[in-house]
Amino acid sequence: MATGFAQWGNDLYTGRRSYAIVGRRKRYFVAAVVAVVLSLAIVGVRVAGGGLNLGIEFRGGSELTVSSVADTSQEPAAAAVQAIAPDEVPRISSVGDDTVRVQTSQLTNDQVQDLRLELADAYGVDAGEVTSAFIGPAWGQDVTQKALIGLVVFLLLVSLVMTVYFRNWRMALAAIIALFHDLIVTIGIYALVGWEITPATVIGVLTILAYSIYDTVVVFDKVRENTTGILDQTRSTYAERANLAVNQTMVRSINTSVVALLPVAAILFIGAFLFGAGTLRDIALALFVGMAVGAYSSIFLATPLEVTLREREPAIAEHTRTVLDQRADRVADLGEAGSDDAVLAAAGVEGHRQLQPGSHLGNKAQPRRRRPR
Known part of the structure; x- marks a missing residue:
């Protein structure tokens, strides 16, 4: 099983196997919107039905x-x-x-x-x-106020750092949108379970901010690496290179998420079933849900959002049209006689020759040796 998983990860990284995550981003956007709406609806129903189950620290x-x-x-x-x-x-x-x-x-x-x-x-x-x-309720109100201040400061700093690091504000915006998705869905699931909202819950929710951003930054860093010099070639579009980056980091995201979720799940089990109500249970539930949702959004939401924003740039939009037009001409010229790789490739390939997502070049991907004279 381990060998098969390793081979699967290797195939994703080399491009032999590929999942069209960016290409099918509309369905993931719909899923995210539905999850957010349902979460807000759950919170609304709880509030209308007598309010959220606030701990004594908040109600006094x-x-x-x-x-x-x-x-x-x-x-x-x-x-x-x-x-x-x-x-x-x-x-x-x-x-x-x-x-x-x-x-x-x-x-x-x-x-x-x-x-x-x-x-x-x-x-x-x-x-x-x-x-x-x-x-007294004043203590809980003070915790809430400081948590909101910390959230605002965190978002401002993250936006600034990501904009400077990636030299692109669109990546920062996509990461912040994915982060709000994680927060709202986590709060909605917590409200659905009905456990008390305590300071430990607030700590858990704030903790998942860093985890979600970290996972997203790792994927974005690979996107930046794959899309460097994207306008200098006509083999792949920006969306295809970004999709390849998501596939290449998928195994890493799965591994780190599982490693992080296992101890949190153990804490959740101990807090919920062995120790009963308490700080461990409250913080573990927020962490478990937030980490799982954050892992999902870093793969299926953040990068597709960033691609959607980048494709609005005139240069990227024009490059995408050029690649697709040349690819269509190539297919028309070769017809059924062309190989799969030739059908996928555009005419006049220049610049970086990275793998086409979903295909495998085999020996063609190796550098050619000069023949001795």
Whole structure:
């Protein structure tokens, strides 16, 4: 299996095998738009139905934690809250195998002390095993504000650096659009799952920004390498060279994504099923979804977007028409007698002679040796 995967990757890099990702970019654009619209719709439905499931750090309130319990069922905690504050609708969750967490709106000091004793009695533990804390909503608002500031600064710096590095603002714009796609889809899936949005969730969402941009930059760097001197030859169009770059970096994207997702998946499993609700679960879900979506967008969205923007340039558009016209004339001249490579090639090839995506030149790709005189 490993040998087959390695051969597949080698075929993609040399051009023996090719997937028309750029050529079929319209279907990927439609898929991206549908994913974004569905994600926004999910968030909208959640907000209209009572709001997102915000953690106590964002909504504020009292939190009591009961440790060393023999039974983590929620009924004793609900009964204890009803006995002290009948109008309260608590949020009760299990953390690990021996801890119960109870969250309510803000309670008075007397209510908190009474609830501590009631919970200790309900679960049969000492009162010292029940801890309480009050968390104000201002802390969560401060986290949100700083996260938004960090996002804006990050986007501005990334746009500037990518524009300077690639000497082309279109690559920066395509990367930012793909990045927004990753963020919106990640938030939508998180809202669909219905887990609490905590500061750990915000950290996870901000972390995927770097991963998504990194993966996209690697692909764009190969696109730049393949398209250097593109106007000096008439064998391939800009879109074909960019498609070859995507195919050449596909194995690398798959490998790095799998390597990154495996430990995150392990953390997600441990946080969700072994430890219960907690920081590990919240951050791992955001990371897992964001990394998977980012890997997809770096292959199927970022480069096709960049090609669409570049083909609006007069020079690239004229070059594409020239290549296609000469290729059509070549096909008409050779007819069925020409080889596959000759049919694909345009007349008057000059400059860089890179592989035509989807074809294999074999010995023709090797440099010719001069015969001794």
